[in-house]
Amino acid sequence: MLRAIAVGIPIGLTFVDCFGYVAKVEGISMQPALNPENNGKSDFVFLNRWSSRSFHYSRGDMVSLISPKDPSQKIIKRIIALEGDLIRTIGYKTRYIRIPEGHCWVEGDHTGHSLDSNFFGPVAIGLITAKASQIVWPPRRWQWLESELPDERIPLNLRDVSGRSFDSSEVIDLVDIED
Amino acid sequence: MRSGVYRLLGKWLGVAGYMVQYGCIAHCTLEFVGDFVVCKGPSMEPTIFSEDVILTEHLSARLNRISRGDVIIARSPTNPHHHICKRVTGLGGDKVKNGFRTQIVPKGHVWLEGDNSMNSTDSRNFGSVPSGLIRGRAVCRVWPLSELGKLSSVQKWQVER
Numbered sequence: 649m650l651r652a653i654a655v656g657i658p659i660g661l662t663f664v665d666c667f668g669y670v671a672k673v674e675g676i677s678m679q680p681a682l683n684p685e686n687n688g689k690s691d692f693v694f695l696n697r698w699s700s701r702s703f704h705y706s707r708g709d710m711v712s713l714i715s716p717k718d719p720s721q722k723i724i725k726r727i728i729a730l731e732g733d734l735i736r737t738i739g740y741k742t743r744y745i746r747i748p749e750g751h752c753w754v755e756g757d758h759t760g761h762s763l764d765s766n767f768f769g770p771v772a773i774g775l776i777t778a779k780a781s782q783i784v785w786p787p788r789r790w791q792w793l794e795s796e797l798p799d800e801r802i803p804l805n806l807r808d809v810s811g812r813s814f815d816s817s818e819v820i821d822l823v824d825i826e827d
Numbered sequence: 828m829r830s831g832v833y834r835l836l837g838k839w840l841g842v843a844g845y846m847v848q849y850g851c852i853a854h855c856t857l858e859f860v861g862d863f864v865v866c867k868g869p870s871m872e873p874t875i876f877s878e879d880v881i882l883t884e885h886l887s888a889r890l891n892r893i894s895r896g897d898v899i900i901a902r903s904p905t906n907p908h909h910h911i912c913k914r915v916t917g918l919g920g921d922k923v924k925n926g927f928r929t930q931i932v933p934k935g936h937v938w939l940e941g942d943n944s945m946n947s948t949d950s951r952n953f954g955s956v957p958s959g960l961i962r963g964r965a966v967c968r969v970w971p972l973s974e975l976g977k978l979s980s981v982q983k984w985q986v987e988r
Contacts, residue, residue: 655848662851665858703907714959717935719891750905774902775959 668696670784671712673724677756677763681710681793682724682783692785693724693793695778703773705730705752707803708795710780713754716768724780725754725764726797731773733803740766744804750774755801861885863969864900866912870941870948874898874979875912880970881978883963891958893918893937898965898978901939904953910962913939913949919958925951937961 673682673691682691695712705711705727715721729735734746735753747753751770756762765771782792856862861884866875875881875898883900887893895915903909917923917938922931932938936955941947950956967977 658851658855659848661859662854665854714957715935716957716959717933719935719958719961748905750903750907772902772904772907772957772960774904774907775957 665697666701667698668694668778668781671695671722676761677758678710678724678726679758679761681726681757689786691783691789693780694782694784696781697778699779699781700776703776705773705776705779706795707733708797710793710795711754711776712778712780713771713776716771716775717763722777723763725756725762727752728755728765728797728801729753729803732805734805735801735803738766740769745770752776757798859885859889861963861966864910864912864963864965869946870943871898871912871914872943872946874914874942875965875968879968879974881912881965881968883965885963887964888961893958893961893964895921899937899939899961900963900965901956901960902962904956904960911939911949912965913941913947916940917950923950935959 670692673693676683676686682693683689700711707727707730709727710724711727712722712724715723729747730752731747731749733753734744736744738755738759745753747770751772753765753770755764755766780793783789861882863880864883866879866881867877869877881898887897888899893899893915895918897915898912899915900910900912903911915937917932919932919934919936921938922929923938932955936957938950939956940949940951965978968974
């Protein structure tokens with residue numbers, strides 16, 4: 649019996665470390681995608697560690713990362729911008745920011761109720777631990793989590809020139825528009 | 828004939844089972860307990876020279892028990908695929924001197940500096956590093972064998988608070 653535990657623990661830990669695990673989502677910072685009902689019931693998501701081992705992320709991915717404010721805490725946010733992108737911030741110390749090398753910009757979907765990059769700035773990609781791929785509990789909320797960005801949060805260097813939605817009276821440097 | 832094939836299959840499955848078992852134990856040890864790291868570059872001279880192999884332990888990093896003066900391995904904030912080996916010269920809340928300026932290390936971050944100040948890219952270049960990036964703490968050098976032993980300790984690193 650003891651031997652079964654001694655064998656099971658390393659195998660279980662390795663599985664969790666390499667493939668992923670289920671975690672409870674606390675808080676309202678990712679509404680309406682996660683925890684949309686304010687009735688005390690939390691969503692449980694599957695955090696996929698297999699897809700994050702090469703640190704290759706896309707904009708719009710929902711990821712779990714170690715909080716820059718408190719290394720013992722993990723937070724779940726959406727990646728808005730990757731290194732080199734120019735974005736407009738919401739309440740950060742500078743109005744616009746270009747993401748430095750090796751960093752990304754994360755935000756909670758519920759603007760105004762989220763402690764994210766608008767508070768602590770760009771986060772190092774090395775802090776990201778896993779990608780949230782689907783909601784697994786409760787069963788009626790079972791769904792794949794889509795990797796999508798709201799239109800108003802798309803980085804400025806990726807926007808279509810003709811569909812500009814920001815105020816042209818704001819002075820910014822011309823940026824290269826990528827195809 | 829058939830029973831011979833089954834017996835062989837059973838034997839190979841047994842071998843595979845042991846490989847999985849010991850592979851997982853090895854993975855867990857290297858990931859959670861400690862491992863050996865080959866250091867490259869001159870930024871930690873004369874404490875650590877290029878091509879030295881050091882033994883690191885991961886428990887202090889996981890339990891957030893890193894102290895000032897520790898030599899640590901961390902993921903580089905500028906490139907998550909690379910690791911850096913530096914000394915912790917400031918913890919969250921400390922005031923550190925950076926050229927002419929003095930800045931305060933934010934909570935949850937550390938200030939890293941290489942022992943070879945002239946030849947080191949560290950917090951003076953990329954700022955405070957979040958503690959979540961720290962992977963392990965160096966314990967001692969294991970290679971070259973002639974230099975086996977503890978790395979130079981904290982005495983010369985009394986940091987003002």
